[in-house]
Amino acid sequence: MARVTDAMRRRFAWGAARLAPVVTLLAAWEIFARSGAVTPFMLPAPSAVTERICEDALGGDLFVNIGATLYRALMGFAIAAVGGVVLGAVMARNALARWFFDPIISVGFPMPKIAFLPVIILWLGLYDVSKITMVVLDAIFPVVTATVAGIASVEKELLWSARNMGAKDRELLWQILLPAALPQILTGLQVALPIALIVVVVTEMQMGGYGLGGAMMQASRFANSRGVFAGIVEIAIIGYALVAAMAWLRRRLLAWHQEGREG
Amino acid sequence: MTVAFSTGRGKPPGPASGRPDGKLPALRRLISNRSNFLLRYSPLLILALAWEAASRLQLASSLALPPLTDVARAWIELIQSGDLVGNGLSSLYRAGAGLALAILVGGALGVFMAVSRPANAMLGPLVELFYPMPKSALIPVTVLWLGFGDGSKILLIFLGCMLPVTIGAYNGARGSDQHLLWSARSMGARGLRVMWDVVVPSALPELLNGVRTALALAFILLVSSELVVARQGFGYLIGYLGANGSYEAMFAVVLTVAFIGFLADRVYQAVVERALRWRE
Numbered sequence: 312m313a314r315v316t317d318a319m320r321r322r323f324a325w326g327a328a329r330l331a332p333v334v335t336l337l338a339a340w341e342i343f344a345r346s347g348a349v350t351p352f353m354l355p356a357p358s359a360v361t362e363r364i365c366e367d368a369l370g371g372d373l374f375v376n377i378g379a380t381l382y383r384a385l386m387g388f389a390i391a392a393v394g395g396v397v398l399g400a401v402m403a404r405n406a407l408a409r410w411f412f413d414p415i416i417s418v419g420f421p422m423p424k425i426a427f428l429p430v431i432i433l434w435l436g437l438y439d440v441s442k443i444t445m446v447v448l449d450a451i452f453p454v455v456t457a458t459v460a461g462i463a464s465v466e467k468e469l470l471w472s473a474r475n476m477g478a479k480d481r482e483l484l485w486q487i488l489l490p491a492a493l494p495q496i497l498t499g500l501q502v503a504l505p506i507a508l509i510v511v512v513v514t515e516m517q518m519g520g521y522g523l524g525g526a527m528m529q530a531s532r533f534a535n536s537r538g539v540f541a542g543i544v545e546i547a548i549i550g551y552a553l554v555a556a557m558a559w560l561r562r563r564l565l566a567w568h569q570e571g572r573e574g
Numbered sequence: 575m576t577v578a579f580s581t582g583r584g585k586p587p588g589p590a591s592g593r594p595d596g597k598l599p600a601l602r603r604l605i606s607n608r609s610n611f612l613l614r615y616s617p618l619l620i621l622a623l624a625w626e627a628a629s630r631l632q633l634a635s636s637l638a639l640p641p642l643t644d645v646a647r648a649w650i651e652l653i654q655s656g657d658l659v660g661n662g663l664s665s666l667y668r669a670g671a672g673l674a675l676a677i678l679v680g681g682a683l684g685v686f687m688a689v690s691r692p693a694n695a696m697l698g699p700l701v702e703l704f705y706p707m708p709k710s711a712l713i714p715v716t717v718l719w720l721g722f723g724d725g726s727k728i729l730l731i732f733l734g735c736m737l738p739v740t741i742g743a744y745n746g747a748r749g750s751d752q753h754l755l756w757s758a759r760s761m762g763a764r765g766l767r768v769m770w771d772v773v774v775p776s777a778l779p780e781l782l783n784g785v786r787t788a789l790a791l792a793f794i795l796l797v798s799s800e801l802v803v804a805r806q807g808f809g810y811l812i813g814y815l816g817a818n819g820s821y822e823a824m825f826a827v828v829l830t831v832a833f834i835g836f837l838a839d840r841v842y843q844a845v846v847e848r849a850l851r852w853r854e
Contacts, residue, residue, distance in 0.1 A: 410617065425798050433821065528714060543715060551706050
């Protein structure tokens, strides 16, 4: 049997202390919603929202919707991640590619790409392809810029010594450039992930169908505020879990890096 | 990017030529800068030409991709009819108001969390909880609370943009040099004075970085919420024109919004660069 050490007790106390504000907020929400100051339509109590989430879960709808949303978000994110790193690496190593894509990336990055949603719907229809395309379009820019910046900042000495020891271009890329640029690439991915989630929710709201955004919009059309708040809670939990997973992945991947040892 | 502009300049104006014309080198510099500018942005021009060619040569249906020149004509009509300006102003008002509130409240919150331990213990976990939430999920609730008009968009943008500013202000203010704080205190500065003269300026770079993120988010949330539910604004206009099949005009508005988002970011960066010049 594991003994309860001081360190464990301290860690538990720390966790509880951090949980306290969240619990307080939930309690305040419940009390405020029940006090009659606002109608249940404006602000349903968290207990009512939880009930609704449980109903959805038992009916199976919840899992279908979560599955659809996650599939689109992660598929789009994965394509943006791979495509962004490839494009960024090519731009960092090839002057012609840099000349062509640099203005497109630097003009396209700050643009609100979500405005192209109706154009994408016009081209690709209302189904998964256009939702995923929209996610890729929005999420790829931070990955490209982070990859270009990451590779550009790799120390020249590293490259020279690798070349000296006879590394070929391919080895140089896989064994020197990408690992050395990894911290910045991961930062780019950490920027891209929340963007992917925001965009997937908007596309689902706009186009309807399965998915958490679509379900929320439907609840909103039927003035079902419990459904709307249930959607917010579900999306918030998914967002939190994915962002936490990404941070965990970063720690794992950078365990060899200075940054990993500091933490 | 700046490298491209600093190379290839004309000869610096010198007395060697013996002529009293400071104009010529300035002109030459302008032309040379302009040709650099052209070279740098020529890929965009190539894309625009490819667009025009693709639809003129019927490679893509002119419905799906109306020729760029037609889009430009539709843009001029939209300006003349006042639709673009009216909807645009209402969009910019919403984005501006929401963003201003987010900067004020979010910035104050971040600085407060950095200087007060209890505030940090109370608010830190909540900020951490809500920060990764995809803010677009709040669109239906803001509509539920405030209806279809300006209020719901301003609230959405405020809520969505606040936390990046808070985190920027918090990280910046927390990193402010303890020695500066001590010396300010030892010279008799107290409370708000220390805050305003020491903590806020040293938090400024990171705070302004957070604001830049918020600026981009404001545009995303503005257009999203107007696309989903609105009776006014850029997003509404895009949806309305698309539903009526006036695709040239729809493309014109989409490009306008994208350009304004881009322009806002560039102007913001230029202003920040100026504002932070004292740090060098």
